[in-house]
Amino acid sequence: MEVESSGRKNAKSMDEPASSAARAIRRRRKCRNICFAVIAVLLFIIILIVILAFTVFKAKRPVTTIDSVSLANLKFSLDVVRLQVLLNATLDVDLTIKNPNKVGFKYTDSSAQLNYRGQQVGEVPIPAGKMPADAAAPMNLTLTLMADRLVSDSKFFSDVSGGELPLNAFARIPGKVNVLNLFKIHVVSSTSCDFTVFLSNATVGDQDCKYKTKL
Structure with missing residues (x-):
């Protein structure tokens, strides 16, 4: 029984680093996705401003x-x-x-x-x-x-x-x-x-x- 208990503890201790590494990878992916989303929104806003500046708000001659x-x-x-x-x-x-x-x-x-x-x-x-x-x-x-x-x-x-x-x-x-x-x-x-x-x-x-x- 003691041997079996010790084996479970060892397996649990081996799983913990793997679980921590997985969580770190998920956090990095989440941060990366958020960064990509923010960059995409900023690019969209910039493109929209440029389009408006050269179409609807294009400078005309007084x-x-x-x-x-x-x-x-x-x-x-x-x-x-x-x-x-x-x-x-x-x-x-x-x-x-x-x-x-x-x-x-x-x-x-x-x-x-x-x-x-x-x-x-x-x-x-x-x-x-x-x-x-x-x-x-x-x-x-x-x-x-x-x-x-x-x-x-x-x-x-x-x-x-x-x-x-x-x-x-x-x-x-x-x-x-x-x-x-x-x-x-x-x-x-x-x-x-x-x-x-x-x-x-x-x-x-x-x-x-x-x-x-x-x-």
């Missing part, structure tokens, strides 16, 4: 447009004998920034300029702001023509004498689109409008606008 230009004020006199021009003009410019993205568009401080034959003759600031997704922000800007900058320009007297003053309104708005708080895409939207101020009847016509956006 567009800045000048909808209309009109004369708010005009004072004009021409002295042909002395070759002198007195001209004070204020223009109302209706401008719209359109954000076609599914995320917000944040733009920085910028300005709109009034130009005459390539020379800047007026400027108005455009303060920084933020637009929600799929939105449009209308703005009404007032540009004042600083005619004193044109006194020395020989073409200015010729244009005024002919009753037509060619001008250009230009706006450049830089900003960025933040996609899923992961990708910040810098954007510059600009618009340029050529138009003519008809001095005889104080109207604006021949408007030709071009729009450009860089990602």
